[in-house]
Every structure is written in structure tokens, then in C-alpha cells.
Amino acid sequence: GIDHPTIDFLLQNLRRDGRTAGLPVGVLARADHFARADRVVKDDPLAEAFARPHDEAAVRYVVDRLVARAGRDRIGHAQRQRQAASALEWLAAWCGDPTARRLYDLRPLDDVAARALRTPQLGTRAVTLLARLSSAAGQRTLVDLASSPQQPIELRHAAVAALVQTIQQNGVLLTTEEIRRQYERYNQSAVLDTATQQVLGRILDVLEAPARTAGPTAHPSGLNDGSPAAGSQGP
Secondary structure (H helix, E strand, O other), X not given: OOOOOOHHHXXXXXXXXXXXXXXXXXXXXXXXXXXXXXXXXXXXXXXXXEEOOOOHHHHHHHHHHHHHHHHHHOOOHHXXXXXXXXXXXXXXXXXXXXXXXXXXXOOHHHHHHHHHOOOHHHHHHHHHHHHHHOOHXXXXXXXXXXXXXXXXXXXXXXXXXXXXXXXXXXXXOOOHHHHHHHHHHHHOHHHOOHHHHHHHHHHHHHHHHHHHHHOOOOOOOOOOOOOHHHOOOOO
16 A cells, blocks of 8 residues: 555665665555565565454564564564663763774764663663763753653753763853753743752753853853853742
């Protein structure tokens, strides 16, 4: 039933992309399309056509067949998680090497860390990587993570600690508007739980610390533009 792109074109694209080239693919077809689906996959050893499954047993049969096609190349979920955790640890160590920072453009790793935060088991390692990167994008990600009531409180505290580290290394890299938005988050937190209010207050303390050190006229972003950084309204 896929028309845009057609199933044969889609399968070709999957095989041309290094991320999916070795992925077993099941083509699920209605009865009137099965012959066509079978022709599409006949020369692909990692693809197989199936009648569209309608219950759990049929879905399990499809999955088992595709896993068998992967053979020894199959990497299970648990192993992928271990590999991802190790990769994040290696990247964090690499970013802590001054030579690597001089030789390589590390900015793409901000997105790597941000995507890793979507996986709960990788959260603390992703935060450590963001702390080592000490970039403007990383500071935004850490502030958003720490401000989110949906995230585990331990991870949010870790994000604040990482934010402290990045600010100590490179100062506050957030824009004036981003800092103003953080004050608004705090001012609107009256209906939130106490732990969240405390974390939001801690974030403001961290952002204001450079200004207090530099003097009463300094702005946490390094700009003296009269933004709310001079003081906040409590929840």
C-alpha cells in the first residue's frame, strides 16, 4: 500500500544508506499485492515478503523470520545499549582532550548527546558529554532538560551540575532571550512540585553567578541590556 515512495524504490534506498544497508526488511502486502512484493524482494537476501499479519502470533512469526535472516550479524537491543553507553563514554573522554578539541569540529556531538537523552539508560552519559562539550547548544539542552518536570529528578540535578561545569569553562553562552525565558519558567512554576521549583531556582542561581562575580552591572550572558537577569520574581 506504500505509493510514495514505491516499495521497490524504498527498499533500494534502505540498502544504499549505511545505517540500514544490513537491516532485515519485511514487506507486508495485501493479498492482491503479494506477487508484486515477492518480486521486489526476490534478489535481496535480507528481505522477505509476507502476507499482512492480523494477530500477535502472525507478527511474531514475521519478526522471527527476519531475525533469522540477520543471522550472526544480528545485534540485540541490550547489546546496542551497551555499545551506545561505551560510545558516549569514549566521546566524553575524547572531548576532554585539549588536542582533540583543537583538531576536530566537535559541534555535531551536541546533537548526538541530545538524541541520547531520549533513551533513559543513556541520560547520565549524555549529560557528561554535554558538560565536556561546553557549547551554547549544549547549555540550551542542559537548561531545557533540568527544567523539565517529566524527567527524573536525579537526571535534572545532573544537568544542573553539568551546566555549572560548562559555565565555569566558557561562561554563560545562552542568549538574552533564552535567559529571559528561563526567568519566565521560574515565575510560572507556582503550580509545580517543590523539587521542580528548587531546580528552577538553582538554574537561575547558576546563570546569575558570573554576574555576581563580575559586579552588579554585569549580565549573565555578558550583555548589559537590562534583561531580567538583574532579579527574578519568585513563583
